[in-house]
Amino acid sequence: MTPDELEAALRAVGAERYHNLHPFHHRLHDGQCSRAEVQAWALNRYFYQSQIPIKDATILARMQDSALRREWRQRILDHDGEREGDGGIERWLVLTDSLGFSRDYVASTQGILPATRFAVEAYVHFCAERSLLEAIASSLTELFSPQVIGERVSGMLAHYDFVDERTLAYFTARPPQAQRDSDFALAYVREHATTRELQQKVLDALVFKTDVLWAQLDALWHAYVEGHRPPGAWSPEA
Numbered sequence: 001m002t003p004d005e006l007e008a009a010l011r012a013v014g015a016e017r018y019h020n021l022h023p024f025h026h027r028l029h030d031g032q033c034s035r036a037e038v039q040a041w042a043l044n045r046y047f048y049q050s051q052i053p054i055k056d057a058t059i060l061a062r063m064q065d066s067a068l069r070r071e072w073r074q075r076i077l078d079h080d081g082e083r084e085g086d087g088g089i090e091r092w093l094v095l096t097d098s099l100g101f102s103r104d105y106v107a108s109t110q111g112i113l114p115a116t117r118f119a120v121e122a123y124v125h126f127c128a129e130r131s132l133l134e135a136i137a138s139s140l141t142e143l144f145s146p147q148v149i150g151e152r153v154s155g156m157l158a159h160y161d162f163v164d165e166r167t168l169a170y171f172t173a174r175p176p177q178a179q180r181d182s183d184f185a186l187a188y189v190r191e192h193a194t195t196r197e198l199q200q201k202v203l204d205a206l207v208f209k210t211d212v213l214w215a216q217l218d219a220l221w222h223a224y225v226e227g228h229r230p231p232g233a234w235s236p237e238a
Contacts, residue, residue, distance in 0.1 A: 003190040006199050010137075010189070010206055014144040017210040020151070024217040024225065029151055031159025036236035038160065039099045040224045042092075043234055044116040044216065047109050049092045049170075051120050053079040058128040059135045071184055078177050091170035098167040111234030115219035123212045130205065137189050137202035138209040142182035146175040 001009065019025055027033050028041060056075045063069045081087025096106045105111065127135040149171045156163050165172070193199045223229040 001196070001199055006193060006202070007186065007190060009199075009203055010140055010186070011143065013203060013206045013210065014141065017207065017214070018141065018144045018148070019210065019213040019217055020144070020148045022214060022217040022221075024221045025148075027225070029155030029159075031155065033160075035099075035160075035162060037220070037224050038156075038162075039101070039236065040234060041220055042096050042099055043101060043106060044112045044220060046092055046096060046106050047112050047116055048120050048216065049079065049089055050107075050109075051124055053089075055124045055127045058124065059132070062132050062135075075181060088170055088174065091173060094169060095163070095167050098163065110232070113219045113223055113233050114230055116216050119212045119215040119219075123209065126205075126208060131201070133189065133192050133198060134201050134205040136185050137193075137205040139185050140182060140189065140206050141209050141213065142178040143186065145178045145182075149175050149178075 024041075028038065033041070053076045056072065056079075060069055060072050060076070063072060077087070079088040081090055093103055093106060097103065109117070123138070126138060130138075153168050153171045156168060157165065189202050193202045223233060229235065
């Protein structure tokens with residue numbers, strides 16, 4: 001494929017498989033979730049957020065080019081912040097604070113769903129074990145996130161009186177970061193996926209990442225919408 005054809009194929013993966021198509025996504029944004037379901041979503045999503053800088057650090061450690069490392073390390077700063085009380089993880093904790101969780105409990109991850117843990121850990125391992133090209137390609141779900149984040153913020157503000165612009169600050173800060181990161185990763189993939197075999201690997205990497213995100217919502221639906229909560233997972237009644 002030409003670089004343009006490859007990009008079109010990558011975007012088609014998002015159009016067909018990104019988790020904005022999941023029924024839990026629509027339930028959350030359309031105001032159909034109970035407060036407990038929103039709590040469960042925020043609690044479980046914290047684990048994903050907390051592992052993103054760890055994932056990015058594993059990728060950074062494998063980069064031989066200093067210019068590439070300088071570009072990639074900004075992702076870690078975005079999540080960890082420059083100082084205490086800064087960064088995306090801190091902003092996510094503001095959300096879980098507002099939903100009634102203690103920070104110690106959230107950070108312990110003891111109440112998250114087993115499928116959440118398995119999916120997120122699989123993503124970190126993927127980025128550590130696969131080629132650098134595949135690891136970078138797996139981040140390209142960021143191509144599709146800015147629009148979805150806008151839908152999430154507007155929908156949640158419209159439907160839930162227990163969130164506000166301050167508690168959703170993670171999402172208002174994230175779109176320009178995701179746009180910057182996806183522009184860089186897409187340019188890298190377009191330049192380096194130069195054979196059919198490599199192009200298939202980057203497509204498969206993006207499919208894998210969409211599966212990671214989809215599996216997390218599947219788990220939330222099964223546990224908190226259908227009521228099949230596994231032992232040890234957070235209970236609204238506790």
